[in-house]
Amino acid sequence: MADSAEIVASIRRRIVAGELKPGDRVPSTRQITRQWGVAMATATRVLTTLRQEGLVTARPGIGTVVASGLPSVAAPTRPRVPSPEVTRADVVRAAIVIADAEGSAALSMRRVATELGVATMSLYRHVPSKDELVAQMIDTAFADHPFTSPPPPDWLEAAEAGARRLWLIFRRHPWVAPAMSLTRPQVTPNALAYGEWVMSAMHAAGLGARHIFQVHLTLFSYVRGLAISLEPEAVAEQETGITYTEFVDAQGDTYHSLMSSGAYPTFHTVVTRADFDLDLDEQFEFGLRHLLAGLAGLPSAGGPVRLR
Incomplete structure (x- = not known):
């Protein structure tokens, strides 16, 4: 089983070699766990390290992608220097970017601090708890659409x-x-x-x-x-690479097996005649x-x- 350093090195080599170009998605945490057989915590540590090196970034609605302006050598860059200029608004906006790109499960005070390049404890000067951070994120989302x-x-x-x-x-x-x-x-x-x-x-x-x-x-x-x-569907598609339509198609054998029992005649008739694809x-x-x-x-x- 690979450790996080080996996985980081593997993905880093693909980025620096140009196999993964700026804007390309890198393996998600779920894909890393499947490909390398590691725990979710290890996969999360891999993406966190790559972000600290400036090689990847979270992009809303897409996921973790290769960053632009990459270093020209294979050696990792130094982690970003903590900035004394971070404000409460910076903390909230960084949290929103993470939640938009990877879902609320990816959100933590430590993760926000990593994105901002500051110590985790320094965030508590701006928001006293994760619950307060989420409340401020909600307020900002409404403020953006007045x-x-x-x-x-x-x-x-x-x-x-x-x-x-x-x-x-x-x-x-x-x-x-x-x-x-x-x-x-x-x-x-x-x-x-x-x-x-x-x-x-x-x-x-x-x-x-x-x-x-x-x-x-x-x-x-x-x-x-x-x-x-909306959120669980977006996260599922991002982590598995399987769209809603592909997921439904994959259930075909199970569906036909259940319908052939004759126990659900109305359901079968409605679904067959409706020609319905779920559009939220x-x-x-x-x-x-x-x-x-x-x-x-x-x-x-x-x-x-x-x-x-």
Whole structure:
């Protein structure tokens, strides 16, 4: 079984030789564990060492890739010198890049410190805990997608716009949906600003306070519930290299074996006739349209709202 130094040397040689070029993905932690037969901790240490040497970097939505401006010799460069200029915003942004690229499971205070080239303990001057770091990451994600104009007078239009903005945030940052809690919500300024924008339109239309809160929670729960599937799918595809379609195709034998038993006739008929490929964006549109249609009957100061 190889140790981390041997694996680092192997990947380093491929990078320096030009076999892996800037922007190319390097083996993920899951691929390293399979290829070299090592534990996940060893695989993580390999990628961390390569990052410290400046050979690879995390790229949102892609994974760990070969960095640009590589050293021209095979010898590793020195680890980056800790910078006294690191700010709280730097810590939060670095954490977001890691979570976007590799999923929330890859996020740790030590990992963020490695990306910034500082001591792990120095991060605690900016964020007292990982939970606080995640809360700040959520707040920043909402801050990056603000509402820049007042809500429309039609509260249903505002509710739809709010749901779409939430879906956009979850799409850009797949870790946000599972990180947010309905029962123990993170109270942050920009997440509250989102809720304020949506609920103010309902309040102006004359909906009662209880209905306002219930509509807001219903829409949030719908969008978040669908978006929770985004991160595990992205991580699974990154680590295995198998797309959703390829995964479904690989289940063909098992599916046909179960269907041949005759125990699931309706399921088989529906799946066969629907000609359906799961598209989360399409499912979001379908669910939102019908959810808004149901909410349209709520009484307000102007009577029941009608969908246009």
